[in-house]
Amino acid sequence: MPFTLFDKYKQHYKDNLILAGPIVVSQIGHMATHIADSIIVGHFAGTKPLAAVSLVNSLFMMILVIGMGLAYGLTPLIAQAQGRLDKTICGKLLANSLVINCLSGVILFLGINFGTLAFIDQLGQDTEVVAHAKPYLFYLSISIIPLMVFQTFKQFAEGLGFTYQAMRISIIGNVINIILGIIFVKGMFGINPMGVKGVGLSTLIDRIIMAIIMVFYVIKSSHFSLYLEAFKLQYIKVQRIKELIRIGAPVALQYIFEISAFSGAVLIIGMISADAQAAHQIAISLAALTYMVASGVASAATIKTGNFFGKKNFFDLRRSAIASYHVVIIFMTITAIVFVTFNGFLPKLYTSDNTVIVIASQLLIIAGLFQLFDGTQVLGLGVLRGIGDVNIPTFITFLSYWVLGIPLGYYLGISLNLGVNGIWYGLTIGLLTASILLFFRFQSRTKKLNK
16 A cells, blocks of 8 residues: 555655755755854853844744745746746746845834834843844844845746755855854954854845845846846836735735744743743754755645646646645654654753753653644645635634634643643644644645546
8 A cells, every 4th residue: 555655646756855855955044044043152152142042033033924925925926837838927027026025125124123123122031131132133134135135036946946056055155154153153263252143143144145146046047048038127017016915925924923923932931931942942943944844845845736737737736735745744753753762962952051951852852743733734835825825824824823822822831830841732732723724725625626
């Protein structure tokens, strides 16, 4: 039976993994920036600065995903156009997407500086943690603008199936970020130690370099010359902007509901202790690393689903999506085993604080189950985006995280005094709910297409 199943989906496994591989590396590269920040700060600055990284990343990601979601609206539309062999519309979509993303980058930067930085003192967090957090958040806010430019051209290239260049650029960017981060935080080569602010500055420099290289690659590569014939100001139209926003805005809301739930969890955990907050940062950064693999497979599933949808090949669309589900389930099961087996060792990569290590090791056991549901829910979202189904999945994410996950986590963690573990139980149940409902949605929509 297993061999029969493998033969049935063999070609889709191969095609999906070839496409997903570079996206996965690129996604990991994006998340590795924050992981590197945590490791560098944890080793060279201490527990309070590490808690500041946790606080800032939670607040920053809640803002950043608005822009990332809007940028993501380009990929399924490009993939569907590629399935129809319509090169002209791809260039037009790129021009309109660049306008949207540059404007959103500037607006989000202003929002953080005149919004988030203004109320961060009112969140009930440790005052020393907040003092470390402010300069770090400022540098990250500036980095949104070059990151949005990078994302525009990255989503365009990936929507056409060109995934390797973004991967290479992400690797280069992360090497630069790590090297500069250590130099700035620790204080080397005559530079005064900058603490948390140093990793913010290194991230900004990294993202500027990545944006420049990605734009240069797409503009100069012969792969895109036919597509870019329509990449002109004259093709920027309100109707196309609306089309991109129609997909991108709900995707942004999906990200907001999910990320804000985890950000809300950080704020609740911060009311418990700085040690619990630092431990949460360790566990969530490890879980986020493996989530990026599932997210990369989901991005590839969006592209493949969009291609098949554009071709009206609904039979292969469904098989390709199911093959992606198999890949994610297998991978997340393996990583869950790793988390549980090495739960005492992995936190030591981040810190030598024994109190933080003990708490984080408990969270990694919960993360074992957390992993599977997190992977399958993001894949469900990816497949549904490929066919342009974004509104009902957005409602599902809101229901799962804010109606169920966070309230339950608060009740278990604070009301029942289960602490940070209780908050993680609530998040896990929220992910389980999203995973199941999105799978049912996928089954319903794809079976209707095949009729």
